[in-house]
Amino acid sequence: MLPDELRAAVENLAAVPHLLVALDFDGTLAPFVDRPEDARALPGSAEALARLAEPGAAGAEPRTTTALLSGRHLESLRLVARPPEHVLLVGSHGAERYSPETGDEPLTLTDGQETLLAAATAALRDITAAFAGARLEHKPSGVVLHVRQCSTADGEAALSGARAALDGTPGIHVTEGKAVLEAAVVRVDKGVGLDWLRRVSGAGTVVFAGDDVTDEHAFSTLGPDDLGLKVGGGETGAEFRVGTLADVTEFLNLLTSVRRL
Known part of the structure; x- marks a missing residue:
């Protein structure tokens, strides 16, 4: 009601x-x-x-x-x-x-944004390889790490590892939601x-x-x-x-x- x-x-x-x-x-x-x-x-x-x-x-x-x-x-x-x-x-x-x-x-990316997106994708691909159930979703201006199918502990560890891998990289904008982390090159x-x-x-x-x-x-x-x-x-x-x-x-x-x- x-x-x-x-x-x-x-x-x-x-x-x-x-x-x-x-x-x-x-x-x-x-x-x-x-x-x-x-x-x-x-x-x-x-x-x-x-x-x-x-x-x-x-x-x-x-x-x-x-x-x-x-x-x-x-x-x-x-x-x-x-x-x-x-x-x-x-x-x-x-x-x-x-x-x-x-x-x-x-939506068109610059050469620099394309390079950044490739780097972010590679970093998150390493995370998915390390944790069962983790997967990537590709977007025109970003890449998303999904951990909904991970165990609770693995999901938290995967997100933590992703934050560490992307932290402080100029031009990569990190957004977190429910069991997801997105790295985008368009803010x-x-x-x-x-x-x-x-x-x-x-x-x-x-x-x-x-x-x-x-x-x-x-x-x-x-x-x-x-x-x-x-x-x-x-x-x-x-x-x-x-x-x-x-x-x-x-x-x-x-x-x-x-x-x-």
């Missing part, structure tokens, strides 16, 4: 002329799984998001723009989320972007990604929901008329919190009902 204060805040969004609803994927719409490529949104959340994303008549109000804002690279995000073409997408924590009007924004975060979504959508009010420490950058950009929803425990700058992914489904169903009356 959603808190009364959250329900009231959602109902207050009914008449907003243009609302942007941006959502993290893993841990918000979809449960964490051992193999990232197997992740899928909870059916109820996927259905609610699809209804919310349905475009209305041209010029009609209220308007709702939907977006996914993820640490996944765009190819992976499209594979697991299967979003409609009109949904805005931000991947790799803001480094990759898609809008229906312009398509994918090209962006979800706050930058959410600012882009706000700008290209033209929405005056934003809803953002996320679960991980990387989502805090996005929460920090929200204004007094926006709504931030944290999923799960941990410190957060979001105004509201729910405990489970089923709560996210309930939240999206409520939001859909008030926006599509």
Whole structure:
């Protein structure tokens, strides 16, 4: 059951002329799984998001723009989320972007960035060789160490080894999340990604929901008329919190009902 204060805040969004609803994927719409490529949104959340994303008549109000804002690279995000073409997408924590009007924004690395990425990949490849269950995910501007399939001790040791291997390397930006460590050569975060979504959508009010420490950058950009929803425990700058992914489904169903009356 959603808190009364959250329900009231959602109902207050009914008449907003243009609302942007941006959502993290893993841990918000979809449960964490051992193999990232197997992740899928909870059916109820996927259905609610699809209804919310349905475009209305041209010029009609209220308007709702939907977006996914993820640490996944765009190819992976499209594979697991299967979003409609009109949904805005931000991947790799803001480094990759898609809008229906312009398509994918090209991401080109300099020769120096390519060299740094190769070095970071080699360092993390050595880590995966040393710990059973550790694996790498390759992105256009980074490489990610996943330790979800490691034992607890091995996972902690792998992350510690990765930090030590990358620490202090100029031009490599390390971001940590739940059982992952990413080394990127393009410095962006979800706050930058959410600012882009706000700008290209033209929405005056934003809803953002996320679960991980990387989502805090996005929460920090929200204004007094926006709504931030944290999923799960941990410190957060979001105004509201729910405990489970089923709560996210309930939240999206409520939001859909008030926006599509």
